[in-house]
Amino acid sequence: MKNIDLHLPQDALDIISELIAAGFTAYAVGGCVRDALMGLPPKDVDICTSATPEEMKRVFSASHVVETGLKHGTLTVMRHHTPYEVTTFRLDGAYTDRRHPDSVRFVTDVREDLARRDFTVNAMAWNPDEGLVDAFHGREDLAAGVLRCVGDPVTRFTEDALRVMRALRFAAVYGFQIDPETDQAARRMAPGLLQVAAERIRVELAKLLCGWYAGRILRAYPDILTLLIPELKPCVGFDQRNPHHLWDVWEHSVRAVENAPATEPLRLAMLLHDIGKPDTFTVDEQGVGHFYGHPKRSAELAEAVCDRLKLDTATRERVLLLVRHHDEALRPERRAMLRALNRHGEAALRDLIAVRQADAIATGTADPAEVRAACDGLLRALDEALASEACFSLRQLAVNGQDLIRLGLKPGPALGETLNGLLQAVMDGALPNEREALVGAVKAQLSQAQRS
Numbered sequence: 218m219k220n221i222d223l224h225l226p227q228d229a230l231d232i233i234s235e236l237i238a239a240g241f242t243a244y245a246v247g248g249c250v251r252d253a254l255m256g257l258p259p260k261d262v263d264i265c266t267s268a269t270p271e272e273m274k275r276v277f278s279a280s281h282v283v284e285t286g287l288k289h290g291t292l293t294v295m296r297h298h299t300p301y302e303v304t305t306f307r308l309d310g311a312y313t314d315r316r317h318p319d320s321v322r323f324v325t326d327v328r329e330d331l332a333r334r335d336f337t338v339n340a341m342a343w344n345p346d347e348g349l350v351d352a353f354h355g356r357e358d359l360a361a362g363v364l365r366c367v368g369d370p371v372t373r374f375t376e377d378a379l380r381v382m383r384a385l386r387f388a389a390v391y392g393f394q395i396d397p398e399t400d401q402a403a404r405r406m407a408p409g410l411l412q413v414a415a416e417r418i419r420v421e422l423a424k425l426l427c428g429w430y431a432g433r434i435l436r437a438y439p440d441i442l443t444l445l446i447p448e449l450k451p452c453v454g455f456d457q458r459n460p461h462h463l464w465d466v467w468e469h470s471v472r473a474v475e476n477a478p479a480t481e482p483l484r485l486a487m488l489l490h491d492i493g494k495p496d497t498f499t500v501d502e503q504g505v506g507h508f509y510g511h512p513k514r515s516a517e518l519a520e521a522v523c524d525r526l527k528l529d530t531a532t533r534e535r536v537l538l539l540v541r542h543h544d545e546a547l548r549p550e551r552r553a554m555l556r557a558l559n560r561h562g563e564a565a566l567r568d569l570i571a572v573r574q575a576d577a578i579a580t581g582t583a584d585p586a587e588v589r590a591a592c593d594g595l596l597r598a599l600d601e602a603l604a605s606e607a608c609f610s611l612r613q614l615a616v617n618g619q620d621l622i623r624l625g626l627k628p629g630p631a632l633g634e635t636l637n638g639l640l641q642a643v644m645d646g647a648l649p650n651e652r653e654a655l656v657g658a659v660k661a662q663l664s665q666a667q668r669s
Contacts, residue, residue: 221254221343221348221349222345223245223249223250223253223254223259223343224253225245225249225253225259225262226259226262226299228296228297228299228301229245229249229262229264229301230345231296232264232277232294232296232301232303233245233264233344233345234345235276235277236264236266236268236273236276236303237344237346239268239272239275239276241266241267241268241272241276242266242267242325242327242344243264243265243266243267243268243303243344244264244265244266244327244342244343244344244347244350245262245263245264245342245343245344246263246264246265246327246330246331246341246342246343247263247334247339247340247341248260248261248263248339249261249262249263250341250342250343250349251338251339251341251355251359253343254341254356254359255359255391261302262301263301263302263304264301264302264303264304265303265304265305265306265327265330265342266303266304266305266306267305267306267325267327268305269290269305269323270284270287270290270291270292270305273292273294273303273305274292277292277294280294280295280296281294281295282294282295283295283300285302288321289304289307289321290304290305290307290321290323291303291304291305292304305323306323306324306325306326306327306329306330307321307322307323307324307330307333308321308322308324308329308330308332308333309321309333309376327342327350328350328352330342331350331352331353331367332352332353332367332368333367334367335366335367335373335377335380335383335384336355336364336365336366336367336383336384336387336399337353337354337355337358337365337366337367338355338358338359338364338365338387338393339355340352340353340355340367341355341356353367353368358396362391362392362393362394363393363394363395363396364384364387364388364393364394364395364396364399365396365398365399366380366396366398366399366402370396370398370399370401370402370403371402371405371406373402374402374403374405374406374409375406375409378406378407378409378410378412378413379410379413379417379418379421381403381406381407381409381410381441382410382413382418382421382422382425382441383421384399384403385403385421385425385434385438385441386421386424386425386428388428388430388433388434389424389425389426389428389429389430389431389433389434390424390425390427390428390429390430391428391430392429392430392433403441404438404440404441407440407441407444408444410441410444410445411444411445415525415526415527416527418445418526419526419527419528422445422485422526423481423484423485426474426479426481426484426485426488427479427480427481427484428479429479431474431475431484432471432472432474432475435471435474435488436468436471439453439467446488446489446522448489448492448518448519448521448522449467449470449488449489449492451466451492451495451496452465452466452467452470452491452492452494452495453465453466453467454467455467455494455495455498456506457469457494457506457508458500458504458505458506459505459506459507460505460582461580461582462580462581462582463580463581463582464579464580464581466491466494466495469491469579469580469581470487470488470489470490470491470492470579472578472579472581473487473488473490473491473575473576473578473579474487474488474575475575475579476574476575476578476579477571477572477575478571481532482532482535482536482539482568483539483568483571483572483575485532485536486519486535486536486539486540486543486568486572487572487575487576487579489515489518489519489522489536489540490512490515490519490539490540490543490572490576491508491511491515492515492518492519492522493508493510493511493512493513493514493515493516493517493518494508494511494515496511496514496518497509497510497511497514511544512540512541512542512543512544513541515540515541515543516537516540516541519536519537519540520537523536523537535565535568538561538565538569539565539568539569539572542561542569543569543572543573543576544576545569547566547569547570547573547595548595549594549595549597549598550598551598551601551602551607551646552644552645552646554595554598554599554602555602555607555608555609555644556609556644557569558599558602558603558609558610559609559610559640559644563599563603566599567596567599570592570595570596570599571592573592573595574588574589574592607644608640608643608644608650609640609644610640611636611637611640613650614636614639614640614643614650614655615650615651615652615655616636616639616652616655616656616659617636618632618633618636620652620656621635621636621659624656624659624660624663625663626659626663635659635662639655639658639659642658643655
């Protein structure tokens with residue numbers, strides 16, 4: 218297939234050409250070939266070659282080379298501050314840890330190297346001289362939108378259990394249908410994911426949740442998702458018995474994910490925002506279901522999930538804030554908006570508005586157009602409050618603690634209470650955020666306290 222031009226970065230083409238000029242074979246391989254065939258810009262270009270690591274070091278002696286993984290035949294060649302991984306064709310030995318080969322054996326035929334890869338759409342190689350090398354019909358599967366393991370899927374998932382999550386992630390991102398044999402093997406071998414490092418699971422889960430087809434995969438594979446997040450299992454099929462909700466808790470959560478902006482904190486928060494509902498379910502005399510206190514319970518369960526996934530601190534804190542406050546009433550009136558800004562800050566408040574929109578649409582009983590209009594109104598009110606440079610935090614207040622100490626207040630809780638009281642008065646419009654007015658208010662309080 219020599220007539221295929223993948224339009225790869227020139228630096229990658231140069232690396233391939235330099236290896237070929239030195240008497241070796243070399244190809245771009247894997248995801249970059251897949252993405253280029255799909256008309257997508259390749260994110261990273263990986264290169265495979267018949268050259269051994271020692272031979273590669275000689276070829277690239279004039280380049281900045283990082284010895285990334287000599288044991289597995291990989292060097293990283295730097296070109297214009299961009300890294301390109303170059304790996305010797307290889308066959309993998311046993312995977313004792315269900316993640317990495319215990320040993321590798323270098324080979325000279327690219328087709329042997331492609332045979333060890335996970336899915337057919339990732340098992341294609343290309344160079345400008347030979348064109349596409351496609352020994353496992355990856356291009357056909359790509360055109361058909363099918364994700365299929367190379368060779369025996371049980372073997373592929375036994376070698377590397379993370380491939381189960383990679384299958385779901387590729388399906389969620391690209392819209393692939395998972396081949397039935399691959400599907401069955403993925404479900405069968407999914408318990409192996411429990412042996413994979415949490416950090417690796419987190420990365421794949423985040424990409425899955427942010428995929429355009431995330432909802433389809435969440436609906437199709439609750440058995441695998443709840444294996445990783447068992448707190449979600451009671452939500453699957455849980456009838457809410459509430460006129461404000463058309464769907465069970467799981468379907469509602471999936472729809473909330475679909476309607477949230479595609480960022481990890483927002484989508485993970487929507488996946489977890491109602492996990493406390495089964496624990497807080499009650500039924501009133503009319504047979505209507507209620508979930509009093511479920512945001513707090515959901516946040517408690519979500520905290521355990523975030524810790525297990527080993528989220529970084531910023532993502533963890535944002536997810537927990539969104540889960541804990543997802544049911545909070547937000548109003549566009551200036552006073553209410555300033556108080557919300559004071560509680561959460563601008564970035565978190567914008568996320569909470571997005572959460573409110575996704576959650577409401579996902580009930581199945583609200584008019585999506587009306588929900589979006591209401592949330593657009595909240596965003597306008599937020600923007601207006603910020604544009605007016607209104608005071609909503611202590612650091613914006615025209616006086617500080619030292620000012621109040623000079624007036625005679627002592628450091629301690631009472632000082633903080635006085636500052637917060639001034640801030641509340643400013644946000645409510647009872648006082649202007651002006652030093653003279655605020656000092657005057659404090660003096661009046663002190664004078665009254667002395668008289669009483």
